[in-house]
Amino acid sequence: MFEVTIKRSFAAAHVLKEIGGRCEELHGHNFTVEVTVGGETLDDRDLLIDFRDLKGWTDEVLGGLDHKYLNDLACFEGVNPSSERVAKYIYDRLAPRASGAGLLLRRVTVWESDNARVSYGPKS
16 A cells, blocks of 8 residues: 655644643643555556645644644644544545545644644544
8 A cells, every 4th residue: 555644743732631631731732743544556647645645634634733732722622632633524525525535634733842642534
C-alpha cells in the first residue's frame, strides 16, 4: 500500500478540566498535524494524491480551529478539547474526502509539543 503524509499547523488555546496540574489553566499550543492517506493504486500521473490536494483539504478543516479557544467551539461542547479529541475531529472531517477520492485515511497525528503527540485512525 502507498501512503502519503502531509504536515500542517495551527495555533489554539484550551483548558483541560479534571486532569490536574497546569493544563487546567488557560494555555495554548502551536499544534502540528500530520495526515496520512493510503491506497493501492496510483493515478495516471503516478500519484496516490497530489500533496496540494491533501494540504488543501486539511487546511479547510484546520481553518475552523486556528487561533480559536477550543473550549468555546460547538464540536467540543461537553468534552475536554484534548489533543485526542482534536485528532478525532480532524479525522472525522477528512475521512469522507479521502474516501470520495478512493483513498483510506490511515491516521491523523496531532503534536501539541515537540515531544508529545497523539494519533487517531480506523480500527485495524
